[in-house]
Amino acid sequence: MRILIGLFILMTSLGVQAQTVSSGLGSGNWNDPLSWTPNIVPVFNNTTSITILAGHTITVTAPVTIDQTIIQATGAVIINPGVTLSVNNGGSTDLLVNGPLTANGTLMISGGGNNVIIFNNASLANNGTITHTSGTFNLNGTTAVTGTPVSTSIFNVASSGGSTATSSINMTINGNLGGTGQFTSSATTTFAGTTLVTGGGNKTFNDVTITGSVSASTNVNLFVTGNFTNNGTLNFTSGRWTFSGAAKSISGSGPLTNFFNVTISGTIFNIIPLSVDGALTVSSSGNLTAFGLITGVGTITVNGILTANVGLDAQGALTVTSAGSSMTSSSVPFTVGGLLTVSGGGVLSANAGFDAAAGITVTGAGSSMTVSNAPFTVAGTLNTTASGTFTTNSSASGTISGNMAGTGVFTANGLVTFDSNTQFSGSGAKNFNNVIVSATGTLTSTGTVTLSIAGDLTNNGTINLTSGTLGFTGTSNNIQGTPVSTTFFNIAINNNAAITASIPFTALGTINITSSIPIGTLTTNSPFTVGGTLTVGGNLNSNAGFTANGAVTVTATTGSLQTATASFSVAGTLTINGFLTANAGFSTAGTVTVNNTGSLTANTSPFSIGGLFTVNGPVIANAGADLTLSGASNFAINTGGTFTSSVTVIFNGTTTLTGSAAANARNFTNLRVNSGQSLNGVEDFIVRGNIENNGGTINLTGGTVTFASNGSLSGTGLPTTTFNNFIINTGNTLNISTFPSLITITSDLTLNGNLNHTATNIISIGDDQLGTTGNLSSLGTIRFAEQLAHLQ
Numbered sequence: 001m002r003i004l005i006g007l008f009i010l011m012t013s014l015g016v017q018a019q020t021v022s023s024g025l026g027s028g029n030w031n032d033p034l035s036w037t038p039n040i041v042p043v044f045n046n047t048t049s050i051t052i053l054a055g056h057t058i059t060v061t062a063p064v065t066i067d068q069t070i071i072q073a074t075g076a077v078i079i080n081p082g083v084t085l086s087v088n089n090g091g092s093t094d095l096l097v098n099g100p101l102t103a104n105g106t107l108m109i110s111g112g113g114n115n116v117i118i119f120n121n122a123s124l125a126n127n128g129t130i131t132h133t134s135g136t137f138n139l140n141g142t143t144a145v146t147g148t149p150v151s152t153s154i155f156n157v158a159s160s161g162g163s164t165a166t167s168s169i170n171m172t173i174n175g176n177l178g179g180t181g182q183f184t185s186s187a188t189t190t191f192a193g194t195t196l197v198t199g200g201g202n203k204t205f206n207d208v209t210i211t212g213s214v215s216a217s218t219n220v221n222l223f224v225t226g227n228f229t230n231n232g233t234l235n236f237t238s239g240r241w242t243f244s245g246a247a248k249s250i251s252g253s254g255p256l257t258n259f260f261n262v263t264i265s266g267t268i269f270n271i272i273p274l275s276v277d278g279a280l281t282v283s284s285s286g287n288l289t290a291f292g293l294i295t296g297v298g299t300i301t302v303n304g305i306l307t308a309n310v311g312l313d314a315q316g317a318l319t320v321t322s323a324g325s326s327m328t329s330s331s332v333p334f335t336v337g338g339l340l341t342v343s344g345g346g347v348l349s350a351n352a353g354f355d356a357a358a359g360i361t362v363t364g365a366g367s368s369m370t371v372s373n374a375p376f377t378v379a380g381t382l383n384t385t386a387s388g389t390f391t392t393n394s395s396a397s398g399t400i401s402g403n404m405a406g407t408g409v410f411t412a413n414g415l416v417t418f419d420s421n422t423q424f425s426g427s428g429a430k431n432f433n434n435v436i437v438s439a440t441g442t443l444t445s446t447g448t449v450t451l452s453i454a455g456d457l458t459n460n461g462t463i464n465l466t467s468g469t470l471g472f473t474g475t476s477n478n479i480q481g482t483p484v485s486t487t488f489f490n491i492a493i494n495n496n497a498a499i500t501a502s503i504p505f506t507a508l509g510t511i512n513i514t515s516s517i518p519i520g521t522l523t524t525n526s527p528f529t530v531g532g533t534l535t536v537g538g539n540l541n542s543n544a545g546f547t548a549n550g551a552v553t554v555t556a557t558t559g560s561l562q563t564a565t566a567s568f569s570v571a572g573t574l575t576i577n578g579f580l581t582a583n584a585g586f587s588t589a590g591t592v593t594v595n596n597t598g599s600l601t602a603n604t605s606p607f608s609i610g611g612l613f614t615v616n617g618p619v620i621a622n623a624g625a626d627l628t629l630s631g632a633s634n635f636a637i638n639t640g641g642t643f644t645s646s647v648t649v650i651f652n653g654t655t656t657l658t659g660s661a662a663a664n665a666r667n668f669t670n671l672r673v674n675s676g677q678s679l680n681g682v683e684d685f686i687v688r689g690n691i692e693n694n695g696g697t698i699n700l701t702g703g704t705v706t707f708a709s710n711g712s713l714s715g716t717g718l719p720t721t722t723f724n725n726f727i728i729n730t731g732n733t734l735n736i737s738t739f740p741s742l743i744t745i746t747s748d749l750t751l752n753g754n755l756n757h758t759a760t761n762i763i764s765i766g767d768d769q770l771g772t773t774g775n776l777s778s779l780g781t782i783r784f785a786e787q788l789a790h791l792q
Contacts, residue, residue: 536552
C-alpha cells in the first residue's frame with residue numbers, strides 16, 4: 001500500500017510546478033516526498049522556494065539540484081558521503097542558511113550567473129567537498145566554517161557589517177573577497193583566481209597562499225598570523241597587510257609581490273622581494289628578517305627590529321624610532337630616497353653601506369647609527385643632535401654632498417669625501433679620519449663648530465671655514481692636495497699629533513699647537529697665514545715661512561719654533577718662552593720678548609724687530625743673521641738674559657739699550673746706526689767687532705762700551721756720537737780711520753789695548769784714564785778735559 005501511495009505522490013509532484021515547499025512533516029531524507037509539504041521532492045525546477053523549518057533536519061541521500069532554499073535557525077541539512085547537493089542560480093537568493101549545513105559529500109554551487117549564497121549566524125561543516133564556481137559566498141553574523149574537508153573551493157567571499165565569520169578549514173578563493181564585516185581563518189587560505197579585495201571589514205588569515213592574482217580597490221585591512229606564500233601575483237595599491245605570527249615567513253615564487261601598507265607585529269622571515277608603495281611599519285613587537293630585497297616608494301618605520309640581509313630600496317623616508325628599535329643591514333647596501341631618521345634611542349647598523357638621498361638625522365639619547373665595511377653616500381643634511389651619534393669604522397668610506405649640523409657626535413674612522421657645497425654648523429663634535437675635498441667640493445662653516453681630523457686632509461677644491469675650530473689628532477698625517485683655496489678659522493694641533501702641511505693655507509683665527517704631553521707637531525712645506533694668535537706649545541717646523549697678523553707665543557719648556565729656508569713675519573707681539581730657531585730670518589712689527597725659560601737662535605738670514613725687544617733668556621744671532629731694530633723702542637737685556645751676536649745689529653729707529661744684565665751678557669759683534677736714527681742707553685755692553693754710525697745718533701750717557709776684539713769705529717754723514725766710559729781690552733786694537741764728526745767720551749777712556757786714530761776728527765775725553773798697558777796713536781785731535789793721570 002505504501003508503494004502505491006508513494007507512486008501517487010510522485011505522479012502528483014510531476015504534475016505540479018513551482019510550488020512553495022517546506023519540511024512540514026518533520027525531519028527526513030531530501031528525496032523522500034513524505035519529508036515535505038506538499039509531498040513532493042523539491043528540486044530547482046519544481047519550486048518557488050524551499051524551506052527547512054526550525055528543528056527539522058533534512059539529509060541528502062541522493063543527488064539533488066536546488067534553488068532559492070532557506071534553512072531556518074535550528075533547521076539543518078546534512079549531505080551524506082558520496083552525494084552531491086547542487087545549488088542552481090536563480091532569480092534571488094539561491095541558498096540562505098540560518099542553521100547548520102553539513103557537507104559530508106559534495107556541495108556544488110554552479111549554474112553560471114550570480115549565485116547568492118548567504119550564511120547568517122550559521123555553521124558550515126565541510127567534511128567533504130565544496131565547489132563554488134560563481135556568485136558570492138556571504139558569511140554573515142557569527143557564521144563558522146569548520147570540518148575536515150577534502151577541498152573547499154569558493155568563488156567570491158563576502159561578509160556584511162558587524163559580522164565575525166570564522167573558518168577553521170583550508171579554503172581556496174577563486175574570486176573576490178569583500179564586505180564590511182570581519183572574516184577570520186585559522187587554517188590556510190589560497191587565492192587561486194583573480195581576486196579583488198574590497199570592503200572595510202578586517203580579514204584575518206592564518207596561512208595565506210597566492211597562486212592567482214590578488215589586488216585591492218579600497219583601504220582594506222588584512223591580517224596574517226601564519227605563513228604567507230606568493231606563487232602568483234600580489235598587486236595592492238591600497239589597504240594594509242599586518243603580519244603578526246611568531247617565526248613565520250613571507251615566501252614564494254611569484255613574479256610580483258607589491259604591497260601598499262605593511263605592518264610587521266610578529267617575528268617574520270621575508271624570503272622574496274617585496275615592493276611597498278605605502279608604508280612598511282615594524283611595530284614595537286615586530287621583528288622582520290628580510291632575505292629578499294624590499295623596494296617601494298613608501299616610507300619605512302621601525303619601532304621593533306628590521307634585519308635587511310639583501311638590502312632595501314626605499315624611495316620614501318626611513319625612520320628607526322624608539323629605544324629597543326633597530327635596523328641592521330648585512331651584506332648588501334640599502335637606499336633611502338627620503339629622510340633617514342634614527343630617534344628616541346633607536347639603533348641603525350649599516351654593515352654594507354647605504355645611499356641617503358635626502359639626508360640623515362640621528363637625535364636623542366641612545367640614538368645611534370653605525371656604518372661598517374662599505375661605502376656610503378649622503379646627499380642631504382647629516383644632522384646629529386640631542387646626544388645622537390653617527391659612527392663609521394675604518395673600512396667604511398663615505399661621500400657627503402649636503403650639510404653637517406647638530407649638537408650630537410659624528411665620528412668617521414674611514415675616508416669621507418665632500419663633493420659639493422657642505423656647511424658645518426652646530427656645537428656637536430665632528431670627528432674624521434681621512435678627508436678629501438674634491439674639485440667640485442666646498443666646505444664652509446657657521447657657529448662654533450668643532451671639527452677633528454685624525455688622518456690626511458686632501459683639498460682639491462675649496463675650504464673656507466670662517467668659524468669654529470679644526471683640530472688635528474693624527475700621529476703622521478698630511479694637509480695636502482691641489483686646492484683652489486684653503487682657509488680655516490681656528491686650528492688646533494692636539495696631543496701627539498704630527499701634521500705636515502704641503503699646501504698654502506690661511507687660519508683666520510688662531511693656531512694652537514698643544515703643549516700637553518705628548519706635544520703636537522706642525523710641519524709646513526708651504527707658506528701659511530694666521531690672522532689671530534699663533535701659540536706654539538709643541539713643535540712648529542716652518543719650511544716655507546708664514547705670516548702672523550696677531551701675536552705669536554712659543555710656550556715654556558715644550559714650545560719649539562724652527563724655520564728652514566723662508567722667513568716669517570709677525571704683526572703682533574712675539575713671546576718666546578720656549579725655543580725659537582730662525583734659519584731664514586723673521587720680521588716683527590710688534591714687541592719681542594725672550595723670557596728666562598726661552599731662547600732665540602737666529603741663523604743665516606737677517607731678522608728685524610719693530611717694537612720692544614726684551615731679553616730675559618739667551619739670544620744668539622749667528623753668521624748672516626743681522627738684526628735690525630726699528631721704531632721707537634727699548635732693547636732690554638735683563639738679568640738672566642744674554643745677547644750674543646756674530647753679525648751686525650742695525651739700529652733703524654729710536655732705540656734705548658736698557659736692562660739689568662751684566663756687561664758680559666751683552667755681546668755685540670757689529671753695531672750700525674742708520675741715518676737719522678739713534679742708539680741711546682746707560683748700560684754696559686761688549687763689542688767684538690765694529691761700531692758704525694752713518695749719520696745717526698749714538699747717545700750712551702751711562703755705562704761702559706768695551707771693545708773685546710779688534711774692530712773699528714767709523715761713520716758717514718754727520719753723526720752724533722757720545723759714549724760714557726770707553727774701554728779697549730788688552731791685546732785688542734780699535735781703528736778710527738773714517739769719522740767725519742766729533743766723538744765724545746764723557747767719562748773715562750781706558751786703554752788696555754790700542755787706539756789707532758787716523759781720522760781727522762776730534763775725540764773729546766771727559767776724564768783722564770788712559771790705562772796702563774795700551775797705546776794711543778792719533779793723527780787727529782784728542783781733547784782732554786782734565787790733566788792726564790797716566791800716559792804711557
